[in-house]
Amino acid sequence: MTVQHGRLTPDKHTRQDGFSLGTWLSRQRRNARAGALSATTAAALASLDPWWNPPWPYPWHRTWQQYRTTISGNEPVPDTLQRWARAQRRQWSTLHPAQQHLLTHTGITGRDRSVRQTGG
Incomplete structure (x- = not known):
């Protein structure tokens, strides 16, 4: 896998x-x-996979992987993943520090208000 x-x-x-x-x-x-x-x-x-069993809810991790895979493939980001990314920005202060770290590698931060439309 x-x-x-x-x-x-x-x-x-x-x-x-x-x-x-x-x-x-x-x-x-x-x-x-x-x-x-x-x-x-x-x-x-x-x-x-160091994150095979994350300390946060598994559905969050699967969605992060989907978002990461989409943008790394330079594919358009579906509306559902764009909404998820916006929610991560809004909820930034409630996220686990390791979640914040993973998100920064996909361009999502607590300060950034933009949502990637494509992986480019």
């Missing part, structure tokens, strides 16, 4: 080579939150 997409943030219905990868990763995140994930598995997943 990371080789193909550069991340471990698949939808829960994602299958990779016939394996229910999305469901398995969701289960690993639940196990990690419960303190029931082996250190070996956690380290292996972190080596593939």
